[in-house]
Amino acid sequence: MVMNTILEIIIIILLAAIIGLFFLGLSRKIMARIHWRYGPPIAQPVIDIIKLFNQTSMSHGKLFNFGIIFSLSGSVVVLLFLPLGEMCPLSSSGGLLVILYCMLIAPLGLALSGGEAANPITSIGISRKFLLAFGYELPLLLILLTVMTHFNTISIVDIVNMQLQTGWSFQHLPLLLSGIAYILILPAILDLRPFELIQAPQEISSGPMIEYGGKFLALATIQHAFNVFISLSLFTNLFLGGAENPGYFFLKMLIVFIILLFVNAVTPRFRIEQAIKFLWRWPALLAFAGLIIVSVTG
Amino acid sequence: MNLIILLAIAFGGALITYFLGKISQKIRDIFAVFISLALAVIAACFYNVSSREIYYTGFLDFPFVLRVNTFSWFFAVTIAVIGLFSIIFSLNYIRKRGNTDFYYSMMLLVIASMIGIVLSGDLVSFYIFWEIMSWSTFLLISYNRGPAISAGMKYIIMSVTGSVVMLVGIVSLYLHYDTLVYTELSGLLNNASSGYILFIIILFFIAFGVKNAIWPLHVWLPPAHSEAPSPFSSVLSGILIKIGTYGIILLIFVIIQINVFLNLGEGILSVRYIISIIGVITILIPTFIALLQDDAKRLLAWSTIAQAGYIILGIAYGTSESVAGGMFHFFNHAIFKSLLFMVVGAVEYRTNGVRDLNSLGGLIKKMPVTFIGGLIGICGLIGVPLTNGFVSKWLIYKTLILNNSPFLAFAALLGTWGTILYSYKLIHNMFLGQLPEKYEKIKKAPFSMQLPIVILSLAIIFFGIIPGLPLHVINSIESGFGMEPLTINIWGIASDTGTINMLNIFTAVLVIGIMVWLIFKVSKKSTVIGQYDNYAAGTTVPKDKYNYSVNFYDPLCRMISPYLKDFIDDFYMSLARSIKNTGNGIRRIYTGDVGHYVIYIILFLALLIFIQINWELW
Numbered sequence: 001m002v003m004n005t006i007l008e009i010i011i012i013i014l015l016a017a018i019i020g021l022f023f024l025g026l027s028r029k030i031m032a033r034i035h036w037r038y039g040p041p042i043a044q045p046v047i048d049i050i051k052l053f054n055q056t057s058m059s060h061g062k063l064f065n066f067g068i069i070f071s072l073s074g075s076v077v078v079l080l081f082l083p084l085g086e087m088c089p090l091s092s093s094g095g096l097l098v099i100l101y102c103m104l105i106a107p108l109g110l111a112l113s114g115g116e117a118a119n120p121i122t123s124i125g126i127s128r129k130f131l132l133a134f135g136y137e138l139p140l141l142l143i144l145l146t147v148m149t150h151f152n153t154i155s156i157v158d159i160v161n162m163q164l165q166t167g168w169s170f171q172h173l174p175l176l177l178s179g180i181a182y183i184l185i186l187p188a189i190l191d192l193r194p195f196e197l198i199q200a201p202q203e204i205s206s207g208p209m210i211e212y213g214g215k216f217l218a219l220a221t222i223q224h225a226f227n228v229f230i231s232l233s234l235f236t237n238l239f240l241g242g243a244e245n246p247g248y249f250f251l252k253m254l255i256v257f258i259i260l261l262f263v264n265a266v267t268p269r270f271r272i273e274q275a276i277k278f279l280w281r282w283p284a285l286l287a288f289a290g291l292i293i294v295s296v297t298g
Numbered sequence: 299m300n301l302i303i304l305l306a307i308a309f310g311g312a313l314i315t316y317f318l319g320k321i322s323q324k325i326r327d328i329f330a331v332f333i334s335l336a337l338a339v340i341a342a343c344f345y346n347v348s349s350r351e352i353y354y355t356g357f358l359d360f361p362f363v364l365r366v367n368t369f370s371w372f373f374a375v376t377i378a379v380i381g382l383f384s385i386i387f388s389l390n391y392i393r394k395r396g397n398t399d400f401y402y403s404m405m406l407l408v409i410a411s412m413i414g415i416v417l418s419g420d421l422v423s424f425y426i427f428w429e430i431m432s433w434s435t436f437l438l439i440s441y442n443r444g445p446a447i448s449a450g451m452k453y454i455i456m457s458v459t460g461s462v463v464m465l466v467g468i469v470s471l472y473l474h475y476d477t478l479v480y481t482e483l484s485g486l487l488n489n490a491s492s493g494y495i496l497f498i499i500i501l502f503f504i505a506f507g508v509k510n511a512i513w514p515l516h517v518w519l520p521p522a523h524s525e526a527p528s529p530f531s532s533v534l535s536g537i538l539i540k541i542g543t544y545g546i547i548l549l550i551f552v553i554i555q556i557n558v559f560l561n562l563g564e565g566i567l568s569v570r571y572i573i574s575i576i577g578v579i580t581i582l583i584p585t586f587i588a589l590l591q592d593d594a595k596r597l598l599a600w601s602t603i604a605q606a607g608y609i610i611l612g613i614a615y616g617t618s619e620s621v622a623g624g625m626f627h628f629f630n631h632a633i634f635k636s637l638l639f640m641v642v643g644a645v646e647y648r649t650n651g652v653r654d655l656n657s658l659g660g661l662i663k664k665m666p667v668t669f670i671g672g673l674i675g676i677c678g679l680i681g682v683p684l685t686n687g688f689v690s691k692w693l694i695y696k697t698l699i700l701n702n703s704p705f706l707a708f709a710a711l712l713g714t715w716g717t718i719l720y721s722y723k724l725i726h727n728m729f730l731g732q733l734p735e736k737y738e739k740i741k742k743a744p745f746s747m748q749l750p751i752v753i754l755s756l757a758i759i760f761f762g763i764i765p766g767l768p769l770h771v772i773n774s775i776e777s778g779f780g781m782e783p784l785t786i787n788i789w790g791i792a793s794d795t796g797t798i799n800m801l802n803i804f805t806a807v808l809v810i811g812i813m814v815w816l817i818f819k820v821s822k823k824s825t826v827i828g829q830y831d832n833y834a835a836g837t838t839v840p841k842d843k844y845n846y847s848v849n850f851y852d853p854l855c856r857m858i859s860p861y862l863k864d865f866i867d868d869f870y871m872s873l874a875r876s877i878k879n880t881g882n883g884i885r886r887i888y889t890g891d892v893g894h895y896v897i898y899i900i901l902f903l904a905l906l907i908f909i910q911i912n913w914e915l916w
Contacts, residue, residue, distance in 0.1 A: 059824040115730030120846035
């Protein structure tokens with residue numbers, strides 16, 4: 001029993017790391033191909049991480065170190081709450097609300113770590129991250145509440161199981177609206193264009209990442225990979241019926257991600273206030289309509 | 299141990315402290331700490347004691363009743379403990395100021411009267427203690443003089459209005475039922491018409507709402523919290539406004555009783571729903587206003603209003619989970635908000651009174667313990683898992699979602715995301731970023747300030763991992779109110795509709811954290827560099843100027859600030875102005891000059907004679 005759980009935890013973490021890093025590599029490759037370049041090999045992020053661990057690095061103090069560790073472990077903990085097929089080691093310890101709150105830890109850790117770096121560019125990036133998060137959390141909360149009210153449960157495992165019986169959430173009308181809203185905010189959650197405001201390399205030189213080098217950058221990249229996995233996995237679990245088997249689950253995530261990459265490749269970047277205005281208008285309206293329908297029809 | 303002895307120690311201690319200060323400051327300090335420690339210990343001893351004592355004083359035939367049960371024990375202990383920490387924090391904070399005897403004596407008096415309120419067993423003694431608390435609070439808010447005087451005036455005017463309205467309610471209850479003792483009153487209102495119950499609820503709700511700073515009765519709170527001395531701010535925000543919460547619980551669950559309350563009105567127009575909506579408004583508007591603040595204490599003050607909204611929402615919603623969430627949030631808020639005010643107070647003390655968030659920065663290097671306190675405090679405020687705020691908020695959200703009130707849940711959740719923004723701003727602008735040169739020589743906070751900060755921080759983590767302890771107490775309070783208790787265990791909640799187990803989450807975070815730390819440790823060691831060794835696009839880092847803290851959330855603030863004019867405050871201020879103008883108008887007639895009065899009398903007589911001559915009316 002305990003051995004099984006531990007085994008599950010290790011499998012999930014490894015799988016998430018591999019898939020997340022694969023997505024990062026793939027995104028660079030696809031972007032390059034759309035731009036008519038050859039692009040780096042798909043394993044480039046892994047190569048980078050190995051290289052970065054071997055480089056010397058600069059630290060700005062204890063909180064600088066602690067923040068990045070805190071952030072990475074926060075991401076990993078979220079993984080354990082997300083069902084991956086039958087595997088969900090912490091399902092009995094909390095539901096969707098806990099996931100929602102645990103997802104806070106990662107950005108908070110990065111923000112604390114970046115804060116001690118005492119570089120205004122980092123602070124600008126963090127400020128933008130929180131503002132953007134505030135922007136997309138409004139529709140996201142509406143979406144999650146619609147799903148939870150529709151299925152009348154706060155457990156994500158139950159939501160996935162009910163979808164296995166009644167079909168994907170996308171097939172129910174109010175949830176269709178929420179699903180569309182969710183797709184509209186996914187680029188913001190993943191820091192992709194048109195919402196690529198936080199790192200914004202041409203403008204604020206990678207924002208919160210600016211003081212990271214060596215192992216810090218490596219850990220931050222791993223954290224980013226986990227973050228990509230978590231965001232896509234949450235969407236897939238809530239709207240695309242979760243996972244009958246891991247391969248199918250991966251395929252669903254891949255399709256969503258590639259669509260997002262196509263948008264990312266061809267769109268320019270919003271300013272932060274434009275981004276918030278957009279997020280609080282269209283996705284929020286759709287999600288709001290969905291929630292009203294769900295709560296009226298009960 | 300008798301309840302009257304506890305109150306005698308509390309009030310006597312306040313008085314003796316004042317005179318001891320005339321002899322020696324040191325003895326007075328020790329005595330004040332000792333009294334508040336004694337209060338906390340004695341109050342704690344009443345755990346699981348349920349007793350009621352009647353002291354007949356012959357005052358207008360009203361009995362003077364003191365009672366203790368789990369409900370009042372829970373509040374009394376919180377009051378006494380936060381009071382103790384606040385007094386300890388004051389030791390250094392207030393030392394160099396004038397009139398310290400008065401300060402300590404008033405501080406103990408406020409604590410004593412609050413304990414009196416929660417221990418009183420009838421509405422007359424409740425009212426008497428309530429007034430003592432209001433007036434002594436006013437004196438302490440105005441302690442700093444200057445702008446504090448007008449802040450205190452605002453507080454006392456609203457407070458007195460509230461308590462006069464409450465007095466009307468008390469008199470009305472007495473006229474109807476001929477008694478004011480809780481145990482006799484409870485159940486009597488079962489048969490009353492719903493119109494009368496509504497009348498009583500509105501009257502009491504105004505009084506408690508002013509104290510609890512419920513929108514739209516909140517306007518006194520931001521100036522009062524920011525102008526009061528910091529240790530008293532933590533008493534104000536941590537426990538004093540929660541006396542309003544105590545009153546609301548007393549009203550709904552003891553005097554009116556929950557089943558009567560839940561049946562008042564139908565659907566969206568039910569009283570329960572309306573108060574919940576007021577609670578939600580109290581969460582949302584102050585959260586957004588807090589984002590715009592640049593004064594650390596004012597930011598925390600607005601945050602206090604918002605958090606009080608969660609408590610009201612939880613209590614008014616009326617399911618046993620939401621009430622437990624509301625009461626647990628009261629307890630949690632008392633801990634983390636008084637901690638945060640102490641953190642700001644410590645910074646204020648070391649920087650000679652700076653609380654402007656735009657001019658601080660980088661203090662983490664100088665005041666690490668204070669920073670950790672602040673960090674844990676904001677984690678509790680946000681409700682990051684493994685801090686106490688998480689469990690209480692989780693309970694409220696869960697019951698709102700499962701009882702098909704998603705819009706209330708949405709507003710409450712959105713408030714949390716706003717909280718993240720302003721609390722990170724608070725921490726960032728004070729402790730992170732570049733350290734200005736003028737603060738290079740700052741020392742860490744003195745021991746008497748670090749001690750409460752450390753203990754309260756540990757309490758946040760402790761009750762976050764073991765929420766079962768307070769929830770157990772809350773459960774027995776709820777069964778006292780005749781509500782269905784929750785199914786809890788020591789690590790969290792285990793019900794069919796949703797469980798949390800903080801131990802598992804804690805273990806997961808700890809194990810994974812250690813593993814990441816090991817990876818971090820075994821990989822190449824990093825060299826530590828200073829704040830001027832930063833990336834600055836090839837130029838050297840300019841001193842004192844390389845910081846991003848002013849207008850931290852400018853894009854959002856520019857968007858929302860036009861909608862956030864505090865029109866409630868404007869309304870009260872214009873009301874005050876018009877009353878003043880009316881008074882001035884009346885003063886034109888009441889000149890105080892006897893000659894004028896003689897003219898009035900003669901004119902009036904002339905009028906009478908004129909009427910008589912013309913119409914012969916009498």
